[in-house]
Amino acid sequence: MEFELIERLKSALPHDSQLPLGIGDDCAILAEDARSEQLVTTDMLLDGIHFIYDTDKENAQSLELIARKSIAVSLSDIAAMGGKPQTAFLSLAIPRSWDADQANELFDSFAKAAREFQITLAGGDTTSWNHLLAINVTVVGKVPKSKAIRRSGAQAGDFICVSGPLGGSLSGKHLTFTPRVQQGQWLREHCTIHAMIDISDGLLADLGHILQQSEVGAEIVAEQIPISKQADEISDNKSPLEHALTDGEDFELLWTMSKSEYEKLMQQKEGFIEVHHIGNITKEKGCFLVDQQGHKKRRGDEGYVHQLGEEESLL
Numbered sequence: 001m002e003f004e005l006i007e008r009l010k011s012a013l014p015h016d017s018q019l020p021l022g023i024g025d026d027c028a029i030l031a032e033d034a035r036s037e038q039l040v041t042t043d044m045l046l047d048g049i050h051f052i053y054d055t056d057k058e059n060a061q062s063l064e065l066i067a068r069k070s071i072a073v074s075l076s077d078i079a080a081m082g083g084k085p086q087t088a089f090l091s092l093a094i095p096r097s098w099d100a101d102q103a104n105e106l107f108d109s110f111a112k113a114a115r116e117f118q119i120t121l122a123g124g125d126t127t128s129w130n131h132l133l134a135i136n137v138t139v140v141g142k143v144p145k146s147k148a149i150r151r152s153g154a155q156a157g158d159f160i161c162v163s164g165p166l167g168g169s170l171s172g173k174h175l176t177f178t179p180r181v182q183q184g185q186w187l188r189e190h191c192t193i194h195a196m197i198d199i200s201d202g203l204l205a206d207l208g209h210i211l212q213q214s215e216v217g218a219e220i221v222a223e224q225i226p227i228s229k230q231a232d233e234i235s236d237n238k239s240p241l242e243h244a245l246t247d248g249e250d251f252e253l254l255w256t257m258s259k260s261e262y263e264k265l266m267q268q269k270e271g272f273i274e275v276h277h278i279g280n281i282t283k284e285k286g287c288f289l290v291d292q293q294g295h296k297k298r299r300g301d302e303g304y305v306h307q308l309g310e311e312e313s314l315l
Contacts, residue, residue: 027081027141029148037148039141041077045070047132051175054132063102065175066135067109068116073200074139075117075179076251080198081148082188083141085181088114090124093134106133117179149188149255154195154214158256158281164274166203166250167243168230174249183273184253191265196255202246204287206254208301211287220279221290245289246302256281 027039047053051066071088078085090110094103114121119139163180180198187193195210203225211218222241228250231243238246257265262277269275279290288296 027077027083027148029081029143032142033145035145036142037145039078039081039083039143039148040138041074041141042136042138043070043074043077044134044136045073046134061175062109063106064109064112066133067106068113069175070135070137071110071113071117071119071139072177072179073251074137075119075181076177076198076200078139078141079179079181079184080196080253081141081143081150082184082193082196083143083148084185085117085119085139085141087120087122087140089122089138089140091136091138092124092126093131094126094128095133096128096130098128117181143188147188149184149193149196150213151195151197151210152213154210154216154256154281155258156216156281156283157258158194159259159262159277160207160218160220160254160256160279160281161262162199162203162226162276162278163253164250164276165226165228165244166199166231166252167240167245167247168228168232168234169247169249169251171230171234173228173230174251177249177251179251180253186270186273187253187255187265190268191257192261194256194258196253199248199250199252199254201248202302203250203254204245204299205248205301207287210254210256211281211285214281215285217282217285217287218279219282219288219290219296223292224276224278226276226278245299 027041030038030040032038045051051069052060053063053066054060074088075085092106094106110121163183169177184196187196195214197206197210199206207218207220225241225244227240227244231240231247234240234243265275287299287301289299290296
């Protein structure tokens with residue numbers, strides 16, 4: 001439902017020639033000057049969906065972790081386009097049941113996160129209401145003119161790569177991850193990347209965005225997908241591989257590049273860039289998972305999607 005609503009809004013709006021890129025990617029691109037463009041992204045996080053603050057629950061999380069995540073998810077969008085984040089705008093709906101100490105702790109936590117990520121908190125809005133904590137963060141970044149990496153450039157024959165192990169993020173990574181800002185900039189500066197996205201809704205779902213916008217397909221190889229230790233340790237009705245394919249909030253980078261660029265990358269990559277080749281882009285549309293016997297199974301864009309008409313919780 002979420003992405004159908006986004007497409008409905010996109011199709012209802014007229015094209016703006018002064019907006020290089022609008023709805024449909026990790027960030028919007030705003031023309032700035034002859035040398036650079038602005039990247040703008042915004043994310044809303046809700047208590048009970050993206051984090052839990054209710055102190056009566058065993059898995060309640062600290063305001064420090066909540067504030068850090070709220071900024072980090074938007075920085076991950078900037079990273080996915082190879083940009084450098086600069087400023088953030090913060091809007092809060094604080095529960096009226098809170099006291100001044102809680103509010104002060106939240107603001108101190110945002111200040112700490114801004115210092116960690118070396119960005120400036122430049123403004124926003126604060127209100128109160130009779131519900132749980134709601135946080136909206138808008139981040140503005142910069143990228144050299146015409147150098148932003150979009151979702152729409154994948155080409156048949158490209159290698160598909162990810163920047164780290166996947167799955168099991170709700171065991172803690174979804175709160176403690178570090179957005180791959182340095183890695184995104186390094187890839188843009190040193191390689192020809194055809195398409196890139198951050199993995200927020202799950203590998204299959206986010207790869208699906210690249211495939212749709214690039215009008216191509218993919219084959220991903222089960223044995224080549226890096227599976228996190230957390231996914232291996234989950235005891236439920238899903239295999240570790242399924243967790244790696246469909247769990248959200250890994251916030252690793254997912255990109256495509258030619259074979260020759262991949263080979264060059266593997267020769268020159270620096271230690272902080274982890275690279276896993278998990279499959280290839282194909283002319284045939286659709287996404288196929290290749291098992292150990294070489295059998296191909298068509299997969300949809302399974303992952304986390306916000307729904308209407310039903311109660312929902314990630315946690």
